[in-house]
Amino acid sequence: LGLAVLPAFAADPLPSWNDGESKSAIVDFVTAVSTEGGPDFVAPADRIATFDNDGTLWAEQPMYVQLAFVLDRIKVLAPEHPDWQGTEPFKSALAGDMAGVAASGEAGLLQLLAATHSGMTSVEFTQIVSDWVAKAKHPETGKLYTAMIYQPMLELIRYLKANDFDVFIVSGGGIEFMRPWTEQVYGIPPQNVVGSTIETTFEMRDGGPVLLRGEHVSFIDDGPGKPVGIQTHIGKHPIAAFGNSDGDLQMLQWVTSGPGKRFGGIVHHDDEKREYAYDRKSHFGKLDKALDLAPSQGWQVFSIKQDWKSVHPQ
């Protein structure tokens, strides 16, 4: 009876992955770098892995989750801003007119970002995000966004951590938009989350010190920004990186360069039945150059259709 609760010997650490090249490549890599005395052994302190978030750990269609947050937030704040009814990009955002929002360009997006992400303290923003993420639902599945995470990738994170990897998120998304929930959802604590930041200033108030969120975007953790974010926050050269779009190209190049065994993985959204199928022409998560480079660079492309037994947690 007692034996039944013992973990099975060599139990499958990746049960939601189908047998195949992707799964084998992951297991071979992890085994190689963690086999003491082996030719590819890497000391635990140097086993650093980085994961993109949108489209790699959770769904990014029909739009980035953080953009859904922005649009919801604009609606909540609209009563305090009657002028928004007649002013772009707020007018289009309130009407749910995405083409109108897009027409306002980057300047318009920055206005929406400032209106929803700035002017409050860090503690207040964390509360706003926590409240939203606890209730907001995906428009097509009706599930919580935190249920729209990818079960196979969750298993991959756990497998790496079980083999003494220090696992980081390195995302183009806002760092403080992710931190309130990444520990509970992925098991990745705030200090292991790297993302885009806005200028924040320290202020002494009557009630005590606060960190005030400003409007200026101080760092964009995307594309060539990802290796820079890795260096600033981690200060080590990771040996494994996982992404899903050209925004991860430089991270993949950086992480898979250098001596020793390294792993680059790309989640390819090719399953229109169970999830979404998009790559070279997508507005969100465009995957083009990195897909072309994958074979020559030895990056493993994970096909959702073929490699994943299930997509989201059941």
Add this chain to the structure above:
Amino acid sequence: LGLAVLPAFAADPLPSWNDGESKSAIVDFVTAVSTEGGPDFVAPADRIATFDNDGTLWAEQPMYVQLAFVLDRIKVLAPEHPDWQGTEPFKSALAGDMAGVAASGEAGLLQLLAATHSGMTSVEFTQIVSDWVAKAKHPETGKLYTAMIYQPMLELIRYLKANDFDVFIVSGGGIEFMRPWTEQVYGIPPQNVVGSTIETTFEMRDGGPVLLRGEHVSFIDDGPGKPVGIQTHIGKHPIAAFGNSDGDLQMLQWVTSGPGKRFGGIVHHDDEKREYAYDRKSHFGKLDKALDLAPSQGWQVFSIKQDWKSVHPQ
């Protein structure tokens, strides 16, 4: 015989601290937050402690170690820059004329910084710092700078880590100047080092990708910047902070605010025999406002003269 190798029960975790108010305050705090079921218990994941570096973990007199590095480096690079012989601030730096360097103001210091910290890759800079720190000697003691660390603070770091604290350095110094040696010297790995940064860019070269260090200082992790650096890198509210100057004032305010038991500690350099005595009028590590505020804020002032049995490792 076998029993002799067992650790003694309640062995002193801080042997280089004299019995007294400072040592008691530390032990009481650590015991309180780590006693499960107690009124002041803090979950291990929230036990975050931050340490200033210069003057808190190692000596900062007669000048900041990083400034000694700059001056040494200017001498090494001088043969490639014959014009420096007649141009300030390089002329004064080469002559060891600190008043002359100071006369060039902040603009001059930034020129020296740019000449010594920029224009190379992150890997090259790490090598330069590693080579220097392995050999450079303190001008007065003749010891390696890494031997000029404070043994009591090293014991404090170990004591906190043994009680499941996650320990970070939060220093005004350059983040990449510290990372090459903090793990070996303090047991604090690169990802737990927060410091000032210069703009770094990703570049694809023939030999592979590099991170190129630019001249623009992108973040100053000092004074009001320290709570911001804490938020950006850690994303949690620490419960203990240790510093030695007014550059730590806002970190102490931030960390010791909020609910629950918190600890603020200030190293007071008051031992002219065994180390240095300086505070309100010092060029390096000026301690004035924070010293005035310590009693009302409940910050513990550590007197090197009275509280430390020994100063540096023997």
